[in-house]
Amino acid sequence: MALTTQRVDVPVIVDESKCLEKCVACIEVCPLDVLVKNPDTGKAYMKYDECWFCLPCEKECPTNAITVQIPFLLR
Amino acid sequence: MNTQYLKTDFLVVGGGTAGTMAAIKAKQASPESDVLILEKANIRRSGAIAMGMDGVNTAVIPGNSTPEQYAREITIANDGILNQKAVYETGRLGFEVIQELESWGVKFQKDHEGNYDLKQVHRVGKYVLPMPEGKDLKKILSRQVKRHKVNVTNRVMATRVMVQDGRVTGAVGLDVRSGDFVVIQANAVVLCTGACGRLGLPASGYLYGTYENPTNAGDGYSMAYHAGAELTNIECFQINPLIKDYNGPACAYVASPFGAYTANAEGHRFINCDYWSGQMMLEVWKELNSGKGPVHLKMYHLDDDTISEIESILWDNERPSRGRFHQERGENYRTHGVEMNISEIGLCSGHSASGVWVNEKAETTVSGLYAAGDMASVPHNYMIGAFVYGRIAGQNAMEHIQSLDHVEPDAEFLAAEQARIYQPLQQPEGVPHTQMEYKLRRLVNDYLQPPKSPNKMDIGLMKFVAYEQTLEKMGAKDPHELMRCMEVHFIRDCAEMAARASLYRKESRWGLYHYRLDYPEKNNEEWFCHVNIKKNKAGQMELFKRPVEPYVVNVDLEEEVYDVAVR
Amino acid sequence: MQTPNMDPEVAQWVEMLQSPELNERLVAIKSLQHLGDEDAIEPLIAALNDESPTVQTLAVTTLWELANPVAIPPLIECLSSPHAEVRDEALSALKELVSTQDLMKLLDVLQQEDAHAQLNVLVLLRKIHDAQALPFILPFFQSERPELREAAVTTLRYLNQVVRCEPALALAEDPVESVRRSTALTLGHLSDQEVVPLLCRLLTADPDWQVRRNAAQSLELLADPAAIDSLVAAMADPEWQVRKFTARALQQTADERAIPALIKALSDEYSDVRRDAATALGNLGQPSTLSALQQTLDDPDMDVRIYSERAIVNIQASQSETSNA
Ligand SMILES: Cc1cc2nc3c(=O)[nH]c(=O)nc-3n(C[C@H](O)[C@H](O)[C@H](O)COP(=O)(O)OP(=O)(O)OC[C@H]3O[C@@H](n4cnc5c(N)ncnc54)[C@H](O)[C@@H]3O)c2cc1C
Ligand code: SF4
Ligand code: SF4
Numbered sequence: 001m002a003l004t005t006q007r008v009d010v011p012v013i014v015d016e017s018k019c020l021e022k023c024v025a026c027i028e029v030c031p032l033d034v035l036v037k038n039p040d041t042g043k044a045y046m047k048y049d050e051c052w053f054c055l056p057c058e059k060e061c062p063t064n065a066i067t068v069q070i071p072f073l074l075r
Numbered sequence: 076m077n078t079q080y081l082k083t084d085f086l087v088v089g090g091g092t093a094g095t096m097a098a099i100k101a102k103q104a105s106p107e108s109d110v111l112i113l114e115k116a117n118i119r120r121s122g123a124i125a126m127g128m129d130g131v132n133t134a135v136i137p138g139n140s141t142p143e144q145y146a147r148e149i150t151i152a153n154d155g156i157l158n159q160k161a162v163y164e165t166g167r168l169g170f171e172v173i174q175e176l177e178s179w180g181v182k183f184q185k186d187h188e189g190n191y192d193l194k195q196v197h198r199v200g201k202y203v204l205p206m207p208e209g210k211d212l213k214k215i216l217s218r219q220v221k222r223h224k225v226n227v228t229n230r231v232m233a234t235r236v237m238v239q240d241g242r243v244t245g246a247v248g249l250d251v252r253s254g255d256f257v258v259i260q261a262n263a264v265v266l267c268t269g270a271c272g273r274l275g276l277p278a279s280g281y282l283y284g285t286y287e288n289p290t291n292a293g294d295g296y297s298m299a300y301h302a303g304a305e306l307t308n309i310e311c312f313q314i315n316p317l318i319k320d321y322n323g324p325a326c327a328y329v330a331s332p333f334g335a336y337t338a339n340a341e342g343h344r345f346i347n348c349d350y351w352s353g354q355m356m357l358e359v360w361k362e363l364n365s366g367k368g369p370v371h372l373k374m375y376h377l378d379d380d381t382i383s384e385i386e387s388i389l390w391d392n393e394r395p396s397r398g399r400f401h402q403e404r405g406e407n408y409r410t411h412g413v414e415m416n417i418s419e420i421g422l423c424s425g426h427s428a429s430g431v432w433v434n435e436k437a438e439t440t441v442s443g444l445y446a447a448g449d450m451a452s453v454p455h456n457y458m459i460g461a462f463v464y465g466r467i468a469g470q471n472a473m474e475h476i477q478s479l480d481h482v483e484p485d486a487e488f489l490a491a492e493q494a495r496i497y498q499p500l501q502q503p504e505g506v507p508h509t510q511m512e513y514k515l516r517r518l519v520n521d522y523l524q525p526p527k528s529p530n531k532m533d534i535g536l537m538k539f540v541a542y543e544q545t546l547e548k549m550g551a552k553d554p555h556e557l558m559r560c561m562e563v564h565f566i567r568d569c570a571e572m573a574a575r576a577s578l579y580r581k582e583s584r585w586g587l588y589h590y591r592l593d594y595p596e597k598n599n600e601e602w603f604c605h606v607n608i609k610k611n612k613a614g615q616m617e618l619f620k621r622p623v624e625p626y627v628v629n630v631d632l633e634e635e636v637y638d639v640a641v642r
Numbered sequence: 643m644q645t646p647n648m649d650p651e652v653a654q655w656v657e658m659l660q661s662p663e664l665n666e667r668l669v670a671i672k673s674l675q676h677l678g679d680e681d682a683i684e685p686l687i688a689a690l691n692d693e694s695p696t697v698q699t700l701a702v703t704t705l706w707e708l709a710n711p712v713a714i715p716p717l718i719e720c721l722s723s724p725h726a727e728v729r730d731e732a733l734s735a736l737k738e739l740v741s742t743q744d745l746m747k748l749l750d751v752l753q754q755e756d757a758h759a760q761l762n763v764l765v766l767l768r769k770i771h772d773a774q775a776l777p778f779i780l781p782f783f784q785s786e787r788p789e790l791r792e793a794a795v796t797t798l799r800y801l802n803q804v805v806r807c808e809p810a811l812a813l814a815e816d817p818v819e820s821v822r823r824s825t826a827l828t829l830g831h832l833s834d835q836e837v838v839p840l841l842c843r844l845l846t847a848d849p850d851w852q853v854r855r856n857a858a859q860s861l862e863l864l865a866d867p868a869a870i871d872s873l874v875a876a877m878a879d880p881e882w883q884v885r886k887f888t889a890r891a892l893q894q895t896a897d898e899r900a901i902p903a904l905i906k907a908l909s910d911e912y913s914d915v916r917r918d919a920a921t922a923l924g925n926l927g928q929p930s931t932l933s934a935l936q937q938t939l940d941d942p943d944m945d946v947r948i949y950s951e952r953a954i955v956n957i958q959a960s961q962s963e964t965s966n967a
Contacts, residue, residue, distance in 0.1 A: 022669045028676060031116040031125055031290050032283065033230065033251060033555060048555060050283045053396040056120040062668040062700060070400050073281040074320045119676065180709055180738045187799045187831065189771045208737065214707050221678050334883075334914065336945075343942040344913065376912065378883065380852065 018065035026057035086261035091122025093448030094267035096465030127210030142166030243443035254554035268295035275419025353586030371412030428454035437468035505550020706735030722759035830860025842872035858887035865894035877903035924953025
């Protein structure tokens with residue numbers, strides 16, 4: 001069975017210019033484990049569309065690099 | 076993929092509210108024992124209270140109420156079906172828990188004299204204690220876990236409890252990042268994995284747009300079932316009145332002391348008590364389906380300063396994205412009511428009554444297996460009940476393990492479980508877990524959402540049973556997806572239990588939670604009992620009646636009917 | 643700054659906390675926060691003086707999470723930080739950490755000429771409730787800054803055992819309404835002789851409706867029959883919340899003079915006023931009000947129906963008692 005790659009509106013946005021390569025704070029606290037580092041850039045991003053809009057990632061980020069929006073379907 | 080072997084005296088599965096307390100209390104009772112918390116996420120920010128709590132819903136504070144009054148109120152609210160001794164313990168020990176939390180730095184609202192500032196939200200009695208500064212609850216608990224030298228393994232999800240010769244011998248699980256298979260030997264296990272929050276599908280269609288923290292997919296309900304433990308009151312669903320689409324609490328308990336209330340479209344009150352119960356939900360459901368819906372939380376009659384104060388609490392605590400939700404829609408409490416809706420169904424004793432059967436010692440019916448919090452059967456237990464039962468489980472487990480030794484795991488069992496967990500990785504192109512889960516939960520909505528129709532539930536049950544095979548088509552590409560696949564299995568087990576229990580109890584009870592169209596009346600003669608479920612020797616789901624234990628506090632249920640509306 | 647047997651993981655971040663690179667220090671302090679190891683306390687206290695306010699704020703948060711009392715004095719110093727975010731975080735941390743033992747240190751800060759720190763300390767004193775703070779609070783009633791006057795008069799009602807405080811009364815005439823609002827609430831907890839007449843004046847004559855509402859709330863607490871005329875007059879206030887809390891005050895001080903105003907309030911536009919007036923009438927127990935109350939039994943608002951029903955039962959009960967007598 002082939003899988004398509006379909007775009008979704010991603011609720012969690014990381015400002016790459018602010019994200020620190022050695023930091024993993026948001027990734028450590030996300031209860032749904034949806035954030036990971038891009039191995040090429042060292043920046044965090046939302047890999048899985050499974051966000052509870054609970055905000056620990058935002059609260060824990062030392063540089064305010066993360067913004068969580070309400071997922072589009074609920075907005 | 077590797078296998079990790081761990082050994083501990085006492086294993087806590089789920090490091091949320093109940094779990095962190097269970098571990099701390101176990102260490103206090105027996106500092107030299109080894110206690111391990113196994114957590115699917117990271118205990119610093121996991122579970123229902125990840126971002127704090129608006130308040131304690133069930134605080135029994137001397138001078139304001141007594142454990143007897145509390146047990147009476149919950150007995151009436153739960154239509155008499157409960158192990159009252161167990162509820163009484165929440166009332167009796169809750170105050171000590173509050174004091175201990177306070178000594179750890181948790182802040183509860185106090186009046187100008189330093190007394191607890193309790194609010195009346197229940198029909199009678201003051202049990203709600205606000206905690207507007209409660210957002211650091213979880214950090215404080217993590218600090219105590221560390222101070223008490225509890226071991227913590229984050230990002231490992233338990234999938235099965237090990238039972239050998241009628242006693243618990245540990246658990247197995249999956250490291251959701253490395254994909255390792257994890258085997259933990261333990262002499263006692265407490266399951267504290269929270270509610271089954273991903274049973275029905277939210278009206279928004281977003282799988283994770285749930286009231287409960289979506290990490291709690293019913294893991295513990297399913298694991299306890301497969302371990303052979305009894306579950307109870309599964310037909311007494313959790314349904315909440317929530318902010319429409321956002322699907323989170325509004326939260327009337329916070330706003331009502333400031334003068335806000337739940338109103339119909341005409342702006343009038345139609346219920347006299349904001350405390351969540353099946354009876355209240357039935358009134359909301361009726362109002363929504365009358366010409367006077369939709370209903371909303373009304374604040375627009377209040378002044379700017381009061382509303383700002385409400386906002387500062389609601390937007391900073393518990394579900395802090397509430398403010399963002401309203402802002403993105405251009406809605407303002409000053410001019411708009413907060414539109415409310417009835418949620419999809421879930422299972423949660425914290426709010427209603429479904430759970431793994433436990434007695435007042437937090438023991439399940441399997442030796443050495445304990446349960447606490449939203450997944451254990453003590454009704455309306457909320458946050459304080461989770462703490463109380465975590466504490467009881469931790470203390471009793473340490474007594475229980477005294478003369479026990481570790482048992483070598485059963486190789487056959489491990490091999491079978493390993494095969495089951497990793498099967499989706501063998502077919503990475505299989506049906507994605509998202510579609511599997513979406514369809515399953517949509518079926519739950521179609522066939523189980525009250526009011527309950529017997530014919531629909533029959534069809535639902537057939538489909539849930541057949542879904543067992545459908546799940547074999549599921550594929551996963553990495554350990555994270557594997558975690559979600561395992562969760563879909565848990566959800567399916569819960570859906571089947573929910574259908575069977577609802578079909579079994581041939582009457583209506585608990586307002587909307589178990590409102591059957593074919594038996595719209597309560598029938599105490601035949602159904603004043605628990606409906607319990609367990610896996611029988613043949614591996615099948617067996618349902619049976621369990622009598623209600625004698626009350627410790629006398630309540631005349633003929634006289635005292637729970638009523639939130641006046642005729 | 644390392645202790646010899648520091649966990650190597652902790653030691654690594656402590657070292658990185660000394661880096662000249664801001665980004666490195668940010669990562670270091672975040673990591674120390676998540677590790678939650680008490681061995682890092684000393685370097686964390688040092689980080690309160692980092693050149694970056696972000697590092698300072700994170701150091702405050704981390705010390706707060708560790709909750710070790712040794713950090714309290716340095717955190718108190720942060721209350722006068724030039725950076726708002728550092729001050730606010732320190733205030734939040736200290737709200738959780740301070741206890742009676744820190745009273746003297748806090749009172750010292752009150753005597754320094756730093757308005758930020760003074761304001762923060764006035765707030766913290768509300769967590770301690772100690773009447774020893776009273777003489778240190780009084781001078782702020784004359785402060786040139788309204789926010790300090792307001793904070794001081796609010797803190798006053800959190801001090802245990804303070805029942806009289808003449809100097810506070812003057813603030814009822816303060817030119818700034820936020821000060822008068824707080825004063826009106828604090829007066830409800832005082833028993834100086836002039837308190838009730840003063841509250842009556844605020845209730846009926848203050849131009850700010852929130853002052854009037856707060857005065858009604860205080861009169862509800864004091865339940866003094868001397869307030870009756872003012873309460874009756876306030877039932878005609880243009881603001882519904884004033885009428886609501888006045889009706890509640892009238893529940894405490896039953897007096898027949900209030901009956902006409904309360905009956906009128908049964909058809910108030912706002913359901914809370916109707917409900918609370920019904921209860922006040924129930925407490926009065928006059929059969930003559932029954933027919934008016936009966937008309938509210940089909941009020942569209944459920945609370946009003948319930949409370950007027952209760953009021954009617956109340957009146958009928960007191961009637962049968964008297965007829966039996
Ligand atoms: C939005 C919201 C608002 C609420 N408001 C209030 C309130 O104001 N007052 C009040 O008294 N109560 C409130 N409650 C209820 C209260 O929070 C819960 O009853 C209580 O916290 C439940 O505790 P618990 O330990 O059972 O579950 P949780 O605290 O949710 O803990 C469950 C833990 O188990 C982990 N877990 C799940 N599955 C696995 C697995 N397979 N393996 C390992 N770990 C696993 C989870 O990650 C989580 O850490 C609210 C609940 C919610 C969701
Ligand atoms: S909001 Fe919550 S679920 Fe979403 S990415 Fe942040 S921490 Fe994770
Ligand atoms: S917390 Fe902020 S800086 Fe750290 S990894 Fe996440 S986005 Fe980047």
